[in-house]
Amino acid sequence: MxxxxxxxxxxxxxxxxxxxxxxxxxxxxxxxxxxxxxxxxxxxxxxxxxxxxxxxxxxxxxxxxxxxxxxxxxxxxxxxxxxxxxxxxxxxxxxxxxxxxxxxxxxxxxxxxxxxxxxxxxxxxxxxxxxxxxxxxxxxxxxxxxxxxxxxxxxxxxxxxxxxxxxxxxxxxxxxxxxxxxxxxxxxxxxxxxxxxxxxxxxxxxxxxxxxxxxxxxxxxxxxxxxxxxxxxxxxxxxxxxxxxxxxxxxxxxxxxxxxxxxxxxxxxxxxxxxxxxxxxxxxxxxxxxxxxxxxxxxxxxxxxxxxxxxxxxxxxxxxxxxxxxxxxxxxxxxxxxxxxxxxxxxxxxxxxxxxxxxxxxxxxxxxxxxxxxxxxxxxxxxxxxxxxxxxxxxxxxxxxxxxxxxxxxxxxxxxxxxxxxxxxxxxxxxxxxSAEYATVRPKILSLNETIGYKATFQVRFSVEEYLSAGVVSVRLIAPSFTTHSFGMNQRMVVLKILEVSHVTSYVYHLAAVAPSTAEIAPPGYYLLFVVHAEIPSSGMWVKME
Missing domain, CATH: 2.130.10.80 (Galactose oxidase/kelch, beta-propeller)
Structure with missing residues (x-):
């Protein structure tokens, strides 16, 4: 999405x-x-x-x-x-x-x-x-x-x-x-x-x-x-x-x-x-x-x-x-x-x-x-x-x-x-x-774990049309907010640790990331996961922290 x-x-x-x-x-x-x-x-x-x-x-x-x-x-x-x-x-x-x-x-x-x-x-x-x-x-x-x-x-x-x-x-x-x-x-x-x-x-x-x-x-x-x-x-x-x-x-x-x-x-x-x-x-x-x-x-x-x-x-x-x-x-x-x-x-x-x-x-x-x-x-x-x-x-x-x-x-x-x-x-x-000008650097998530546990290593496969720039990939979880009167209750983002990013084939890449360490960092529930490349995010995919 x-x-x-x-x-x-x-x-x-x-x-x-x-x-x-x-x-x-x-x-x-x-x-x-x-x-x-x-x-x-x-x-x-x-x-x-x-x-x-x-x-x-x-x-x-x-x-x-x-x-x-x-x-x-x-x-x-x-x-x-x-x-x-x-x-x-x-x-x-x-x-x-x-x-x-x-x-x-x-x-x-x-x-x-x-x-x-x-x-x-x-x-x-x-x-x-x-x-x-x-x-x-x-x-x-x-x-x-x-x-x-x-x-x-x-x-x-x-x-x-x-x-x-x-x-x-x-x-x-x-x-x-x-x-x-x-x-x-x-x-x-x-x-x-x-x-x-x-x-x-x-x-x-x-x-x-x-x-x-x-x-x-x-x-x-x-x-x-x-x-x-x-x-x-x-x-x-x-x-x-x-x-x-x-x-x-x-x-x-x-x-x-x-x-x-x-x-x-x-x-x-x-x-x-x-x-x-x-x-x-x-x-x-x-x-x-x-x-x-x-x-x-x-x-x-x-x-x-x-x-x-x-x-x-x-x-x-x-x-x-x-x-x-x-x-x-x-x-x-x-x-x-x-x-x-x-x-x-x-x-x-x-x-x-x-x-x-x-x-x-x-x-x-x-x-x-x-x-x-x-x-x-x-x-x-x-x-x-x-x-x-x-x-x-x-x-x-x-x-x-x-x-x-x-x-x-x-x-x-x-x-x-x-x-x-x-x-x-x-x-x-x-x-x-x-904007269309960023289409070639925008990641597309191909597969990922839909449920992840705390401190667990999980896998994400994604593609990028342009050659992947080293050091400019991140994985983020976002908890959508309940929004009213200009305040987003429960809104939070966690930037995850990436263990490795490897080239699979053509424009396809694989990464291994570590889930949030504690429920204080990310309370249990549903989050949108994004892969971001060179500051351009993918579409979000739902994952469940439990």
Whole structure:
């Protein structure tokens, strides 16, 4: 499967931006995308819903869903089904869909049934490939919903009422090394819990206080969708507004507080910057893996209050990098070419980071942003500072709130008489490395192990039309994210150690690589594997870590 962005307005395979993106990978050699700025393609003028949330599944389908409490969508449920909800604040009987399953291969989609409100919820994929979606609003705030891929197109959401101990609205999920999910925070929730709960858990408190979330809330008690990343030592990096900690969730203990990010401006919703854990590199062995966090964009302190009065001030233009594995880390700040709030950050298979969607002025929220950021930016972490940022080809479509894969800047679907009308389109952005000029250096995976165990040696056979350049081949695993509100939960990349690369015949090569060393480096589950040659990635192939 090729890596492009699908925008649903941006399905990466960007899904609306709605990314469904299938990632890419790093090496060396090629210049920073000279002469190519990527390409946009419209896949659907309308998919019927706004994709507030999205997740790429291991069967190459993307699940997308919106909130349910705004009235009818533009897509009917199939087979005469209707949703009956006496708690819905707009419609008690609704025969339209608020979720779809999009097939990347066929560019087709089908409606799914969601019963309770999923507004501003969170999600993770279990090791068996089942999507677990948690919380929401109103009658959905204590609900867990699951979706398991199937071959017959009969699968749909399964809802588990009152399965959460606390109300989870704007919470963040992270898959853990043991396959459980930790669910952190939410509006006025300064605590965390786990899913699934074991029999042992039922004998102890189901919710655990996290004072850091209490300390970092703003005047409206907001530190929503905190940035959470699982680190190689098994602890969590948690960032809320301007502060961050190293957190041992097993002992409910803060091990370290990191320096405050410079600038004193918040980065979490509604100020809405974005964050990634940069690729974890095991090429030199597991003992030397460096963990580095990157956070970009956001809104200035006064942005929300001013925007409600019709004054839209400049978004934040800085990015900060923090090597959290160092004993005494400090933030290294850089300036993006353009300011951005509500931008999505996605790891590409070649190790670059794409920053896409959002606005130049204002903040996240209904009608509170102006100046759409239609140009993606590609950031090359290993380049010299002056060559790291490249500005890409613009889209013709604004991608504002909620652009995590969709574009819906309104409380309801508003198509007229608003500054930025609701856009239900699905659009794809292809990064520069997919340009035809790189066809001869692009690898094609011919065969590989579909299941790999930790520390195991596994084989990959691939072809390259042009003679293989020594030292510029890498193998990377990418865990696709659950994307909403400009943050990709569970997103991570691991660069693997290669033991040998040998020439088989003609343009065919064989390589032996070593799987991730621990579940802390790569939690169990499905990953996209890429072979990258001279910074040009192959299509991704699914493998399962277990």
């Amino acid at each position: 090729l890596i492009n962005f699908l925008c649903i307005k941006c399905l990466f395979l960007q899904l609306s931006f709605h990314f469904i993106f299938v990632p890419l990978i790093p090496s060396q050699v090629l210049p920073p995308y000279a002469g190519s700025q990527g390409e946009w393609n419209l896949l659907h003028e309308s998919i019927g819903i706004s994709a507030m949330h999205m997740q790429l599944l291991h069967d190459n389908r993307v699940i997308m869903f919106d909130r349910t409490d705004f009235g009818q969508s533009n897509l009917s449920l199939s087979s005469g089904r209707c949703r009956f909800d006496p708690y819905d604040t707009v419609l008690h009987t609704d025969c339209t869909a608020h979720s779809i399953l999009y097939d990347v291969a066929t560019n087709a989609y089908r409606p799914l049934m969601v019963q309770t409100d999923t507004w501003c919820s969170s999600g993770s994929v279990l090791p068996n490939g089942t999507l677990v979606q948690s919380g929401g609003y109103n009658d959905g705030d204590h609900v867990v919903r699951t979706f398991t891929p199937c071959d017959d197109d009969q699968c749909d959401w399964i809802e588990l009422p009152q399965h959460l101990s606390e109300r989870r609205w704007y919470a963040t999920n992270q898959i853990l090394p043991d396959g459980r999910i930790i669910i952190i925070g939410g509006r006025r929730q300064f605590n965390y819990e786990f899913y699934p709960k074991s029999d042992e858990d039922l004998s102890f408190p189901q919710t655990f206080m996290l004072h850091f979330l209490l300390e970092t809330r703003d005047y409206a008690e907001n530190n929503l969708y905190p940035f959470v990343h699982l680190l190689p030592d098994g602890n969590l990096f948690i960032f809320a507004n301007t502060r961050s900690i190293l957190f041992d969730y097993k002992q409910n203990k803060v091990l370290k507080e990191y320096p405050e990010i410079p600038g004193a401006d918040p980065r979490n919703y509604p100020s809405t910057g974005s964050s990634v854990l940069l690729p974890l590199d095991e090429r030199n062995g597991s003992t030397s893996v460096q963990a580095e966090i990157m956070i970009c964009g956001g809104a200035q302190n006064a942005s929300f209050a001013l925007a409600t009065q019709g004054v839209f001030i400049r978004a934040i233009s800085t990015c900060g990098r923090l090597v959290v594995s160092h004993a005494n880390p400090s933030w290294v700040m850089e300036e993006m070419p353009l300011p951005r709030v509500m931008g999505d950050m996605i790891l590409l298979p070649n190790g670059d980071v794409i920053i896409i969607n959002g606005a130049q002025l204002g903040t996240a929220g209904w009608e509170l942003a102006r100046g759409p950021m239609t140009r993606p930016i590609i950031y090359r972490p290993s380049e010299q500072t002056s060559r790291r940022f490249s500005v890409m080809e613009p889209s013709t479509r604004p991608r504002m709130y909620h652009s995590s894969a969709i574009f819906n800047p309104h409380i309801y679907y508003n198509f007229t008489n608003v500054v930025y009308p609701t856009d239900l389109s699905l659009e794809a952005y292809s990064p520069p490395y997919l």
